[in-house]
Amino acid sequence: MHARQTVDINDEAGVRINKSFRSLVCEAGGYDNISFIERDVRNYIGKQRKSLCKDGDGQALIRHFSQMRELNNNFFFDIDMDENNRICNVFWADARSRAACQDFGDVVSFDTTYLTNKYDMPFAPFVGVNHHGQSILLGCGLVSCEDTSTIVWLFKCWHRCMSNVEPDGIVTDQCKAMMNTIKVVFPNTKHRWCLWHIMKKVPKKLQGYTNYKPMKTELKKLVYDSICVNDFELGWVDFITKYDLNANEWLCTLYDERHRWVPCYLKSHFWAGMSTTQRSEGMNAFFDGFINSSTTLQKFIAQYDNELRQKAKKEFEADFASANTTVACGFQSPIERQFQLEYTRQI
CATH class of the missing domain: 1.20.1160 (Paired amphipathic helix 2 (pah2 repeat))
Incomplete structure (x- = not known):
């Protein structure tokens, strides 16, 4: 505790991490008398800097989520706190995302490469594909780091949120933390690496x-x-x-x-047309333009809600087009006529 307090004070004063560590070594009387290394100090400071409870933004986030739940009991959120009761990780999913997951949650793309808000936290969306071939959001997280314990926490939140139903398939990058997490949380899920x-x-x-x-x-x-x-x-x-x-x-x-990752090993499994995490990356692109490095957490959540409404509108438009128009048959094949009745225009 004393070491953490010293490191926190030094960081606030602008003292470099290596110098903070050396001061602790000197105070303890040598490297043999401390139970941690400089990398541990760097990891600790990294997490502290990325914690969400700054300028009242964490409290504003909790108020916003509570209001969303009051409007709809099916709104789901979970917040992970550190030992100092500061917000480290967040997960949430609105009622529409939870309902969509029942129909379209069998294959999920998950990617954390998109950094969004002023806290430099990875935005971690769970992305699926609907009956019009459109990307849909099936839940979202903001995480302070991408180690195994954090990703396990996030995946367990999503699992609970989606009535403890595992996806049939999940597409991610080659991250080792992701592999370990999927083995623990989704042992029956087929895991595919992004080919791209x-x-x-x-x-x-x-x-x-x-x-x-x-x-x-x-x-x-x-x-x-x-x-x-x-x-x-x-x-x-x-x-x-x-x-x-x-x-x-x-x-x-x-x-x-x-x-x-090799297609011929995976072609017997249903992937909803996904072999890469580009669905996730495409979803990230929707936020470009109104999300930048100075965006507060509360503003990010509000913009996320706006984006959900925009995607819902596009789905309604596609539903209307499919219900009221018919794609002409190229041949007189009975199976093609069956496609006319059973499939959406896009499919």
């Missing part, structure tokens, strides 16, 4: 090789064009042998986890 993020790393990981250009072409062909698992397995062995890549650690790791 993996293929984006190819230049960085392989550009140093002499035969980089043909190597890149063959790898893409192998990943995207393999019809079945056997084709990929044989092709991978040929590819690795041809370019002498047995020592490439990145490729070895990818091969070990091939069932998470």
